[in-house]
Amino acid sequence: MLKYCLKKAGQVAIVMLLISFFSFAIIDLAPGDISSMYITEDMTEEEKAIVIEKLGLDKSMPEQYLAWLGEALKGNFGVSLSYKTPVMPMLTKRLPSTILLMGTSLAVSLALSIPLGLIAGYKKNTWIDNAISGFAYFGMSIPSFYFGMLMIILFTATLHLLPSSGMHSVGVNTPIDTLMHMIMPVMTMALSSMASKVRYVRANTIGQLSEEYVLAAKAKGTSPVKILFKHVLKNTLLPIITIVGMNMASLVCGSFIIESVFGWPGIGSFAMEAIGKRDYTIIMAYIMLSGFILVMGNFVADILYSFADPRIKRGIDVANGK
Amino acid sequence: MQKRIMALFLAAAMALSVTACNSSTEQKNETSTEQKTETTTPAETTPAETTPEVRDTFTVAISYMPDTLAPHTGGSDDYTSMTRPLYDKLFIENNEGGIDYYLADSLEISEDGLTYKIHIRDDANWSDGTPITTKDIQFCVDYSIHKYGYNRYCRVNGVEGTINIIDDKTVEFILPQPYNYEIVTLSGMTVYPNHVFNGDPEALINSTEYYNKPGFVTSGAYTVTEINEDSFVCTARDDYYRGTPSVKKVVMKVIGSGSTRAIAFENGEIDYMRITTIDELEKYEAQSDKYNIFSMSEARLNYLQVNPFGPANLNDEQREALFYAINGDEVIAGAYGSEKLATNPNSLLTPDISLYNPETPDYVYDLEKAKELAKSSGLEGMTLTYIYNKDRANMEAVAVVLQQQLAQIGVTLNIEGMDSSSFFPRFFAASSYGMNGQEKTWDLGTNGWDSMRGSTLNQAYSYLNQSSNAWGLTDVCGELAAKVNTTTDKAEAQKLADEVIELALAQHRIYPLTYTNYVMVSQKYVTGLDCSPIVPEFIDYLGISVNG
Numbered sequence: 001m002l003k004y005c006l007k008k009a010g011q012v013a014i015v016m017l018l019i020s021f022f023s024f025a026i027i028d029l030a031p032g033d034i035s036s037m038y039i040t041e042d043m044t045e046e047e048k049a050i051v052i053e054k055l056g057l058d059k060s061m062p063e064q065y066l067a068w069l070g071e072a073l074k075g076n077f078g079v080s081l082s083y084k085t086p087v088m089p090m091l092t093k094r095l096p097s098t099i100l101l102m103g104t105s106l107a108v109s110l111a112l113s114i115p116l117g118l119i120a121g122y123k124k125n126t127w128i129d130n131a132i133s134g135f136a137y138f139g140m141s142i143p144s145f146y147f148g149m150l151m152i153i154l155f156t157a158t159l160h161l162l163p164s165s166g167m168h169s170v171g172v173n174t175p176i177d178t179l180m181h182m183i184m185p186v187m188t189m190a191l192s193s194m195a196s197k198v199r200y201v202r203a204n205t206i207g208q209l210s211e212e213y214v215l216a217a218k219a220k221g222t223s224p225v226k227i228l229f230k231h232v233l234k235n236t237l238l239p240i241i242t243i244v245g246m247n248m249a250s251l252v253c254g255s256f257i258i259e260s261v262f263g264w265p266g267i268g269s270f271a272m273e274a275i276g277k278r279d280y281t282i283i284m285a286y287i288m289l290s291g292f293i294l295v296m297g298n299f300v301a302d303i304l305y306s307f308a309d310p311r312i313k314r315g316i317d318v319a320n321g322k
Numbered sequence: 323m324q325k326r327i328m329a330l331f332l333a334a335a336m337a338l339s340v341t342a343c344n345s346s347t348e349q350k351n352e353t354s355t356e357q358k359t360e361t362t363t364p365a366e367t368t369p370a371e372t373t374p375e376v377r378d379t380f381t382v383a384i385s386y387m388p389d390t391l392a393p394h395t396g397g398s399d400d401y402t403s404m405t406r407p408l409y410d411k412l413f414i415e416n417n418e419g420g421i422d423y424y425l426a427d428s429l430e431i432s433e434d435g436l437t438y439k440i441h442i443r444d445d446a447n448w449s450d451g452t453p454i455t456t457k458d459i460q461f462c463v464d465y466s467i468h469k470y471g472y473n474r475y476c477r478v479n480g481v482e483g484t485i486n487i488i489d490d491k492t493v494e495f496i497l498p499q500p501y502n503y504e505i506v507t508l509s510g511m512t513v514y515p516n517h518v519f520n521g522d523p524e525a526l527i528n529s530t531e532y533y534n535k536p537g538f539v540t541s542g543a544y545t546v547t548e549i550n551e552d553s554f555v556c557t558a559r560d561d562y563y564r565g566t567p568s569v570k571k572v573v574m575k576v577i578g579s580g581s582t583r584a585i586a587f588e589n590g591e592i593d594y595m596r597i598t599t600i601d602e603l604e605k606y607e608a609q610s611d612k613y614n615i616f617s618m619s620e621a622r623l624n625y626l627q628v629n630p631f632g633p634a635n636l637n638d639e640q641r642e643a644l645f646y647a648i649n650g651d652e653v654i655a656g657a658y659g660s661e662k663l664a665t666n667p668n669s670l671l672t673p674d675i676s677l678y679n680p681e682t683p684d685y686v687y688d689l690e691k692a693k694e695l696a697k698s699s700g701l702e703g704m705t706l707t708y709i710y711n712k713d714r715a716n717m718e719a720v721a722v723v724l725q726q727q728l729a730q731i732g733v734t735l736n737i738e739g740m741d742s743s744s745f746f747p748r749f750f751a752a753s754s755y756g757m758n759g760q761e762k763t764w765d766l767g768t769n770g771w772d773s774m775r776g777s778t779l780n781q782a783y784s785y786l787n788q789s790s791n792a793w794g795l796t797d798v799c800g801e802l803a804a805k806v807n808t809t810t811d812k813a814e815a816q817k818l819a820d821e822v823i824e825l826a827l828a829q830h831r832i833y834p835l836t837y838t839n840y841v842m843v844s845q846k847y848v849t850g851l852d853c854s855p856i857v858p859e860f861i862d863y864l865g866i867s868v869n870g
Contacts, residue, residue, distance in 0.1 A: 031744040031760075046480065048754065050470055083389045085530040090389050097551055149581055157585045164586045165577040166552040170381075173550075263578035265387050265552040273386050278743045 008302065012295045019291040020069065020284070027280045028061040055081055068284065077288070078281035082274070087285045091267055097167060098266030102255070104182060105189035106247060113194035114240070117201025118228050121236075124206055132198060139195030148188045148261040155184060165263030185262040189255060197243060204236035211235075238305065245301025248293050377847060377868040378570035383577035383592045387552055392533035393512045394465065394526060399772075399858040407544035407556045407572050407863050412440060414509045415776030417619055417855055419676030421505075422862075424564070425454055425513060425541060435500030435810040438476075438508060442491045445563040449540045452517050455490040461516035461523075468523035475507060500808040502778045502815070509776075515539045543567050543863050552576040568867050587843070593868065594844035594851060598715040600659025606843040613843050618855035620840040621674040623667060623782075624717075624770040626724070626833040630794030631752055632765035634706050641830035643695035644766075647731045648724065649687040653835055656726075657719035663841060664716070667834035670782045670823050674775035677806070677819040685833060692731045702732035706765040709748060712739035717768055720835060724766075735766070753784075753792030761792075768835065772857065779806055779819060785832075786822055794831045846870070 035052055052058050059067070071078055077087045120132040156164040162183055163169065169177050208214065209232065217227050259268035267286065274282035385400050393409045395401075412426040421429060425446045430439040446454040463485050466474045476483035478501040486494040497504060518532070518539050519525040532538055536546045536554075543564065544556035553575040558567045577583045577592060584602075587595045594616075597603055606613045626648070628641050636644070650666040658664040668684035671677055696702040708724070710717040718739055725735040740748070749769055751761035771781035779786065786803035788795055802822035809815045826832065840857045853865025860866060 031740065031748065033743070033747065035747070035755075047470060047472075048756070080389075082395075083530065084395060084527065085389060093389075094551075152582055152585055156589055160589065164582055164589060164591060166575060168550055168552065170550065170553050170555060170573045170575060171548070261578045261582060263552060263576040263582065265576060269386065276741055276743060 005303075008299050012292075012299060015295050016288070016291060020072070020288060021065065023284060023287045023291075024065045024068065024280070025061065027278070027283055028064070030278065033057055033278050033280075068281075072284075072288070077285040080274075080279055080282050082277045082279045082282075087281050090270070090282070091285055091289065094265060094267040094270050097264065098259070098268060100178075101182060101185055101259075101264055101266060102189065105186045105193065106244070108186055109190040109194035109197060110240070110244070112190065113197035114201055114233070114236075116194075117198045118205050118233060118236070120198065120202040121205025121209065121232075122224070122228055129202075133202070136195040136198040139191040139198075142192075144188050144192045144255070145257045145261050147191060148184065148258060151184045151188060152261075167265055185258050185264055188262075189258055193247065197240060200239040200243065201236050204239055205232055208232045208235045241301050241304050245297040245299075245304075246294070248297025248300070378568075379573055380569045380571070380848070380866060380868050381573040381575060381592045383583050383586065383595060384574045385576070387554075387576050390530045390533045391538070391546060391554070392526075392529055393514055403858040403860075404574055406542070406858070406860055408540040408542045408546065409512050410542045411509060411861070412442070412511055412513065414856060414861060415505065417621060417674040417775045419674075419775075419777050421509075422854065424861075429505075429508075431505075431810075433810065435502070435808070436497050438495040438497070438504055439488075440493050440495070440508070442493075443563060444491060446541070447561065447563055448515055448517075449545045449559055449561075451561065452515070452539075453490070454513060454541060455516075456487045456493045457490075457516045457521070458513045459493050459511075460485065460487060461514050461519070461521055461526075462511060464521065465514060465523040465526055469527070475511060476504070478504075500810060502807045502809075503780075503783060506776060506778060506780060513541055515541075544572055565864060567863050568869070569863060572863065587845075590845065593848050594842050597841050597843050598663065600663065602843070603660065603662060603841060612846055614846060614848060614851075616842045616844065616851040617662060617839050618852045618857070619672070619674055620772065620838045620857045621672050621775040622770050622772045622838045622857070623670065623672050623774055623834055624664075624714075624720070624768060624836045624838060625670075626835055627749075627767050627769060627793065628831050628833075629752075629761065629764055629767065630791070630831070631761040632707070633762060634704060634765045636701070636765065637699065638830065639695055639699035640701040640704075643692050643699055643701050643731060644728065644733070645685050645830050645833055646688045646692035646695060647728055647733075648685070648833060649689075649727055650685070650835070651687075652727065653720060653723050656723035657716050658836070658838075662839060664836040664838045667837045670785070670826060670832065670834060671779065671819070672774040672837055675780060676777045677779065677816055679816070679820050679823070682820065682823055683827075685827070689730060696731040696733065704732075705734040705736060707738065707763065708735045709738045709740065709745065709764045709767040711742055711745040711749075711769065713742045713745075714770060715838075716836075720768060738764075750792075753789055770838075775856075779803055779822075782823075783807055786826055795826055795829055799826050799829075 033055075035055055035057055049058075056064060056067070068078060075088075079085060080087050080090060083090065116132050116135075120129045123129045152164050155162040163181055165181075167178060167181050169181075205228075213231065214227060217231060222231075256268045256272050258264065259266045260272060263269075267289075271283065271286040274286065382403075384404055388401060388404060391405060391408065393405065410424040413421050413423045413429060416422045423429075423443075425442055426440050427443045428439075428441045431437070432439075440459075442454055442456065442459075448454060463473050463475055466472070472482055473485065476485060476495040476497055478497050478499050481498040483495060483497040486496060488494060495504065495508065514526055519529065534549065536549055538546065540546070540559075543562045544558055544567070546554055547557040548555035553573060556572040556574070558570045560566060575592065577586045583592070583595055586592050597606065603615070607615055628636055628644070634640075654661060654664050654666055666684075668680070669678060669682040671679075673680070693702075706728075708721060710721050712718055721735070721737045721739070725737060728735055747755050747758060748760040748763065749767050751758050771785075774780045774782070783803050783806070785793060786795065787800040787807075799822055802818055802825065806815050806818045806822060809818065827834075840855075840859070842851055842859070844851055847868055847870050849867045849870060850865040851860065854860065854862035856862075
């Protein structure tokens with residue numbers, strides 16, 4: 001297992017290096033740069049040159065990349081070109097907001113999708129299954145920004161129940177107030193992410209219900225609820241672990257669209273702003289963070305697999321000669 | 323049966339969705355108004371509730387939460403608006419060609435146009451009580467030298483002037499040569515607190531932490547008393563040198579994208595918002611019992627530029643044909659829908675500039691002549707690349723109208739919209755980005771000059787006095803513009819300005835498209851948003867009231 005982990009860690013390092021290079025190259029190739037924020041038509045050539053030099057944009061792309069990489073390896077992701085402050089504190093300051101929003105939406109989507117998927121699988125081809133599947137298709141099909149706007153129109157504009165934007169009411173710093181602000185973005189995020197999970201759990205449940213151990217349990221007189229939630233549930237979790245692993249990146253890096261629609265002060269909206277300004281130090285830190293979490297999420301999912309299904313762990317050990 | 327139930331369920335969901343889209347805004351308006359009326363109209367309340375609510379908070383929507391509120395960072399209009407309550411200028415040129423004084427109480431320009439003497443108000447003070455003095459002005463100059471390598475406040479055509487501190491409240495900027503634009507430069511100065519940073523520019527550069535915690539020193543009517551993840555609160559100073567604002571708190575709150583902002587406004591979460599379309603204007607005008615509309619000149623000229631380096635390389639006759647084909651009134655009608663939002667310009671200067679001449683001859687719309695010239699010049703059948711900045715209001719609509727108009731003379735426009743960061747290096751490739759190659763990628767483009775007010779040629783000067791022949795004008799334009807900027811005789815300046823504007827327009831390189839208005843809608847209880855009509859808003863919070 002240790003050898004497996006070390007091998008995976010090496011792969012992670014290579015992937016991260018490739019991500020960083022290609023991301024940097026793409027940013028460099030994108031039209032425009034941050035100098036447009038500072039250069040004006042009435043500046044002399046000398047003044048423009050000073051601005052370009054101070055921003056480090058007078059160097060070639062490989063030079064800029066190597067300089068950035070050297071510092072990044074030391075944990076220094078540089079200074080924002082627009083704010084003139086270190087990037088990492090700015091990201092970490094916004095990280096808790098995003099984790100709160102995305103973590104809650106992930107928890108809500110899991111809490112709803114697993115039982116719904118189990119029930120849909122158990123009631124296969126009944127109106128209950130069709131209703132749940134229809135709901136899942138609706139969640140998958142509707143763009144989240146559109147659903148977000150519908151939520152705002154309904155709950156803010158029409159019913160006046162929930163605030164339209166932000167994380168807190170000014171001057172109010174209570175959990176209830178934050179909760180009220182979270183409801184709409186969380187539900188919007190949860191709807192789109194739970195849809196696919198419902199389908200996965202449903203499909204797996206149908207497969208598991210035809211297994212012999214379910215027949216044996218039924219023969220022993222075990223109740224359907226017990227069969228479903230005690231025996232079948234465990235075996236349907238494998239695909240969910242994969243999906244959650246894949247979702248780890250979005251858990252931390254948030255959603256550009258949802259944070260923009262709901263004015264949520266997380267790193268998604270912060271990165272949007274940085275992209276608009278071509279502030280490559282922030283963009284790179286954001287990409288590296290999301291890339292790292294994505295790769296680590298998959299890594300953790302692989303490890304969790306072995307706990308969820310001991311056969312996988314045995315397979316790894318056999319492959320490693322144990 | 324199950325299929326029917328399913329079909330009914332889906333149909334109901336779709337109907338709900340469509341209904342919500344179409345009617346919820348109107349329904350919401352009614353509900354919102356009802357709710358508001360309860361709090362603002364005593365006639366509809368019970369006798370026990372007749373005491374009018376006294377408001378003291380003005381809530382403003384911002385598009386993002388800045389990481390610092392330092393006076394020396396930023397630069398975007400959004401950031402300027404956010405920090406308006408916090409930092410005062412020395413003075414600012416107003417839309418009548420005069421000067422509104424803030425930290426300063428006088429500006430004297432010597433007869434030779436070389437010396438700009440500024441006196442700071444005796445009672446001007448920082449929010450910690452420290453007087454604002456010429457040491458703070460010197461600190462700004464030191465910061466400029468530290469950052470740029472020169473004193474940007476008295477530098478003309480690459481030659482640096484000097485600063486002369488006369489006493490604690492009086493300072494002179496001495497220029498190497500007369501330069502009328504100096505007044506624009508000085509009016510843009512934001513004063514930094516020397517005493518906080520002990521006169522060390524490096525300490526100011528590294529002051530992010532200082533400026534992202536409440537309580538930092540300000541020169542404006544407010545201080546920051548609360549900073550949250552998605553908002554900050556400015557509280558009125560008791561010791562502000564120009565008096566105490568009637569609005570005690572200004573809340574700057576992040577609100578989501580455009581549609582969310584409109585809902586937040588109608589829901590009473592924010593007190594005003596900008597409107598840019600005729601639909602919005604008519605909608606809120608129709609509800610004048612609930613909302614106030616404020617309109618002021620944006621002091622902005624939007625224009626169409628023919629690129630002299632463009633792939634089509636249009637000749638004189640072809641450019642003339644293009645300009646004959648443009649119907650300015652139709653651009654206003656099609657892209658803005660009303661002269662309340664924009665008007666048809668006749669000059670490169672806005673009416674907010676004292677040198678503006680309403681008699682400057684405008685381009686004439688003559689479709690027949692345009693067709694004739696297009697045919698004879700070979701313009702007909704050509705395809706041109708047209709670029710615009712999609713971050714700017716109405717620019718996409720303007721592009722579409724121009725595309726239709728030029729199609730009538732057989733010209734096809736390939737329209738490319740892009741964000742500011744992509745647009746500027748492309749549009750200004752020849753003038754500001756050292757011919758980066760992008761100057762060859764477009765034929766026509768629209769851009770705008772803002773803050774076009776005061777007594778100089780303002781941004782038109784940089785245009786006319788082009789570097790690297792960026793805009794294709796003759797050298798005479800630059801020479802005349804330079805003369806306007808150096809002459810101290812107002813009549814002479816006017817004569818030269820008229821001459822250079824007419825000369826530039828005669829070359830069919832630039833087509834003035836619109837003078838835009840800055841239109842805002844506020845809650846009914848908000849007044850005074852136009853008390854100092856300067857964009858970005860609001861330079862003077864003292865005139866704003868939230869109690870009708």
